[in-house]
Amino acid sequence: MDFNHQQIEKKWQEYWDQHKTFQAQDKSDKPKYYALDMFPYPSGQGLHVGHPEGYTATDIVSRYKRAQGFNVLHPMGWDAFGLPAEQYAIKTGNNPATFTNENIQVFKKQIKSLGFSYDWSREINTTDSNYYKWTQWIFEKLYEKGLAYEDEIMVNWAPDFPGGGIVVANEEVIDGKTERGGYPVYRVPMRQWVLKITAYADRLLDDLDDLDWPDAIKEQQRNWIGRSIGAAVVFDVQDHANQTVEVFSTRPDTLFGASYLVLAPEHELVDHIVTADQKAVVEAYREKIAAKSDLERTDLNKEKSGAFTGAYAINPVNGDKLPIWIADYVLASYGTGAVMGVPAHDQRDWDFATKFDLPIVPVIEGGDVTQEAYTGDGLHINSDFLNGQEKQAAIDTIIDWLTEHKAGTKRVNYRLRDWIFSRQRYWGEPIPVIHWEDGTQSLVPEDELPLRLPEMKQEQMKPSGTGESPLANATDWLNVTRADGVKGRRETNTMPQWAGSSWYYLRYIDPKNRQMLADPEKLAYWSNIDLYVGGAEHAVLHLLYARFWNKFLYDLGVVPDKEPFHKLVNQGMILGENHEKMSKSKGNVVNPDEIVAEYGADTLRIYEMFMGPLTQSKPWSDEGVTGSRRWLDRVWRLLIDDEGRVRDHVTTYNDGKLDKIYNMTVKKVTEDLENLRFNTAISQLMVFINEAYKVDGLPIQYMNGFVQMLAPFAPHLAEELWQRLGHENQSISYVDWPQYNPEALVDDTIEIIFQVNGKVRGKASMDRNADRDAMIAAAQADDNVQNFIAGKEMVKVIAVPGRFVNMVVK
């Protein structure tokens, strides 16, 4: 008879709840282990089969670590601010808070049905004012340190976004479109809140080296930060004695090859230097550019464009007159917003110079600059004092020269921009700032935090579409008066969804603390996170922002570690049966609730872990699910008879037949768990069960050990078996992990492979201590080996005792 998963799973989930089995201890002599999942956004869609994959992985590790004697912190919470709830609220008239809480309840029920060993007493919710009080507190600290500021900057404006136009961060723009929904993004100047993540650029880059993270993610962060080292070079402008143009170049050694300068169209100098006869051309060009979205400026428009300002700059190194152009291939937001055009040695400049017929002067030997730019190394030519030098030497020389002549300096630039932090939305943390009518600005005092979101009606929640936030409609909340009678208006923008998730891992450590973000002693005990599992899609959003906030909090002395997540693992995606990404439109979506109802949570857990390596994407298979259930039934039947009693062949007598396979299994499963190789661990458990079916007597000791090893994977079934095997009133969760006896793994005889010219021609069972000569003799005596060596000249014999003999013949 098969086991009744519905009954067993309900029973043990209730047991765990009632006994608070998985509550982490705040104070303990045990070593700690902190296993964290990326907390979900509780969407109305409910759980997806991708969620349980990462959650099962951390749950297995958590259960394994508890059995190893660790005090384990394994929490779960809700990243519950976000646009979908607000859009739904606007559409239906629901309150986003109510709606969000309903979604959370659905998610929680689904997650609980999978039997994860979360410490639910530490559950957090980013939309809870007791939580976002501290999100606001961190913002205030950033503000006080000058790292949160308001500025008129070029922002990413997505006017078509559902529910009204919105500003998004650079990290949220993919191919000139919004990361969510794919709406076109335009660069427009707006007054917005910005966090100075660039102040941490070097540390964010350098500290990546010590992290145990997937290379792909580290590489993405490195690219995103994009540090480049070069020089700033200052050019005087002809006929404008008080104007200079500063350019940034990673190749200052090519300065003698500069034939023009290019400013970004938005560069402030343009208006000052443009000549009367070029003014119309420049203005027309700027208008054309302004109407383009980012996508049109990059992807769809590889052809260079630009306009001549009529002005000339003076090359500091040789006094040459260089025409100053504007062109949109130069970005206002990077470097100084101006470049020197060296067409001979930069492909972009070459394209531009070719189009506008500007001179191309080679200054490095090599390549054919009439065909394309030459970017390789070589000896400098046409370069006065740099002639004959190679690239690096020339760079050093020119930087010295520029510094000495006050015409430039060494300079480091980053691709990383400051984090655009304000959103024109209702459903987010209010930014705790007040704008006073006397023109000053102040923070909401710390003792007045949290600054709660006001309740709003459906129609008030709609953004105006002009960039004004809906909170501007909350008149009672909006207006404040100071003790001295000065009137003020609250900041109406809210924080982006990434705010709450940038520090949530800290709050689990002390979730109910009203005095501080978290108790320093508790932080010291639990830091750092030992294992963090989540999807790779957060490579440069959540993971970069969280590192930034952690470093800031570290500088404040609030957190003890300079990095939040020492070990990060990205689970692969679970694809549909047709090997494509699951999506409603493709009709290949699997609902975990159905699997749990029909086959049980243990089956889903085993199946998702057995599919393949955690980090790899792999397709779903309904037949694979039934196979996993079949195996659990097979385990059950091995031990339990039709009446629900332990079978007679489970015995205290050990005939030794399972000694080797049992000890091998303990060894392999333990090692695999340490390395998150869940698929091969399960496969080893299967091998053990196959062997157990072949013998007459099942030693109770081995069956206990097996059930313990099964417990992290299939906890409900394992608890039930554990109880039936005679362990009444005891959860398996804290029973010591089984040990193996290395001696049991060693056989007296070993199979030795006989090779001829590297090909296997025979094998024989030999004493494990057989020496080289004995092995070679045995090989030569083998009939089939004889067929291949007879009459041939023996060139060489390689023999590794205990393994193989290889005879090389000619």
Added chain:
RNA sequence: GCCGCUGUGGCGGAAUUGGCAGACGCGCUGGACUCAAAAUCCAGUGGUGGUAACACCGUGUGGGUUCGACUCCCACCGGCGGCACCA
């Protein structure tokens, strides 16, 4: 275009430091049980040839290093992901 990952049976995937390729599971085939079916248990299952022993071929393609290569090196092809005028 640049960077990272990846390519193994019909399918998902195994394979310490280079040392028996295909563990385990799915699927399929056969057998046992059954009046029969399902379920279960047992066995087989990379291809070709052979009754068999065994032989030859085989880890994306082509070369190389080695006694020996899925594993290391070079070149190329396909798939996935990221970045993409960042000077």
